[in-house]
Amino acid sequence: MFSRSDSAARDAADPLAPLRSLFALERVDEAAVIYLDGNSLGVVPRATAVRVRTVVEDEWGVGLIRSWNSTAGLSRARSSESRGWIDLSQRIAAKIARLIGAGAGEVVVADSTSINLYKVLSAAMAISTRKRIVSERTNFPTDLYIAETLARDHGFELVLVDHSELPEHLNDQLAILMLTHVNYRTGRMHDMADVTRAAHDAGAIVIWDLAHSAGAMPIRLVTGDTNEDADFAVGCGYKYLNGGPGAPAFAWAHPRHIAWMDRTGWRQPLSGWLGHAAPFDFTPNYRPAAGMARFVCGTPPVLSLAALECGVDTVLAAEARGGLAAIRQKSVALTDLFIELVESRCAGLGLELVTPRDAGARGSQVSFAHAGGAYAIVQALIARGVIGDFRAPDILRFGFTPLYTRFVDVWDAVDRLHEVLKDGEWGDPRFSVRAAVT
Ligand SMILES: Cc1ncc(COP(=O)(O)O)c(C=O)c1O
Known part of the structure; x- marks a missing residue:
């Protein structure tokens, strides 16, 4: 025993x-x-209280609004903070990219998982010529609720199936397969590469929710085999990334879809000013920023981002081990x-x-x-x-x-x-x- x-x-x-x-x-x-x-x-993480205190007392307290551009000379904690708050989410996105097998420019850190799912599902719906979204009945409810509303508003059909029924739904009607990698209740994990390949063989787009896997296991969104590469993904900052309650979430799109967005000028549905190509021009009309930057909507939550970075750093600290x-x-x-x-x-x-x-x-x-x-x-x-x-x-x-x-x-x-x-x-x-x- x-x-x-x-x-x-x-x-x-x-x-x-x-x-x-x-x-x-x-x-x-x-x-x-x-x-x-x-x-x-x-x-x-032990580092979080110190970091958040530094942001409050030095960067906000002394730097005030200047800290958006530069925190140089203010932060006692780390020199890498010196580029300023406006770069913070991009820096964290590049770190998260390392944890999910993606390129740095393919990830955006913003909003919540629910909101990011709304954005990437909208992109997938815009790309697809078919009208059916399939997900698991046992998927996390927020994913289903977001899909239900988007489907209703855009003339799509949302079909919910059991795990065992998935293969028969990978057919020429399927537009988007939307799954959570690890099921929140049962802990059951999909084989991401296998499922993605099967969905691609059926001509569908695949969206993965990585809420219960990012930071807990190796993930390869970009595999080196185009047919196995995922299309879109979202994930959570407060679970295995240790970013704190309500931490900002992330969204990822495959470079081929980012290229499509740039080519077509696609605008995400929450077209806010910080996802604009030139936010400080303050023009009356929206023009999306290039690449994933368009997925940003409004002002980033700096205190929460500072905490999230400390959390992501704990996972990166394992790299040496x-x-x-x-x-x-x-x-x-x-x-x-x-x-x-x-x-x-x-x-x-x-x-x-x-x-x-x-x-x-x-x-x-x-x-x-x-x-x-x-x-x-x-x-x-x-x-x-x-x-x-x-x-x-x-x-x-x-x-x-x-x-x-x-x-x-x-x-x-x-x-x-x-x-x-x-x-x-x-x-x-x-x-x-x-x-x-x-
Ligand atoms: C699979 C999955 N997606 C999304 C969420 C939550 O999303 P949000 O952070 O938007 O509340 C959870 C929360 O536990 C989840 O388990």
Whole structure:
């Protein structure tokens, strides 16, 4: 039987272990809290408070409006900040591009995932000559809601299918296949290259939502094989990128589509002034900026961008230790261990694995279903210091962020889960009181 000291031995041999010190976890550790929810909100990096304070006190406080152009001489934290706030989102976009296998000029950092999906889906709809969008019924609701409205407004049909039905929908009616790489509830992961190739063979455009994969595994949006290259992607800054609550999101378009936008003068639907070719000319008519810059709408949220950059830097810090491949390797080891321990230690206590057992089809999370008790079990676990979350109607969800999650955390979390389950502790009525955010 795998013991706690076996877990400790794996931590001692883990090349990513030193990166945990990049995160401000002292108070969390002091309270003996185990955080398994970085797939929902990443832990705060140690650098973030210092950086945000510098932006507030020096760049905003002293530089005032001059900081849009240059923060030279103001920032104590880093010399790379000296180009000014107006360049901040582009600099972060270039960093995120390295994490998703894309070129620097192909990514824009702005707005939220929902809003960016609205923009890239609009582009895909403008490019396509067909009128059908297909997605999974179990996709994250915001993706479906955005697609529903755009489809309704532009005479498209939105068809929602089960995972197993996808292949039969890749046909000559399909305009756009819109999928989330790793499913938010089950943690099931698509083979991005395979699915993209099959959709392209059917003559369709593919949009990937990378909310649950960017920063958690290697991603190659541009593969070197044109047929496997994705078309558009969006992703989230506050999950595995550790950018903080409500962090700005990103959007990506393939260079061939960027060239199409430039050639046709396509304007994204949220044609705001900072996506204009010459915003400070203040002309009355919109003229899109070249390339991805057109995907910007309004003024960037500088404080949030500063925090996001600190988060993205934590993932880039892994580059010296095997990078995203090492992150993925540890993620698989953590999730494998969690599944193995839950299934052995909590056998017969009502949990059913809903995440694929095959690590190749699994993201960096593990979900179990429990008929009738999932919400209360998650609350009882939180009371015992293990933070996961609940997804309706019956899912307990646990995220594993290899930058800071340890093998002993996995062991201890399962130990406490066993405590919660074995005598029905979760049945206490206080654990069934629903909070607004689950
Ligand atoms: C797959 C997916 N897309 C999008 C979002 C959220 O988008 P937004 O940041 O716009 O709220 C989430 C949030 O958890 C998500 O899981």
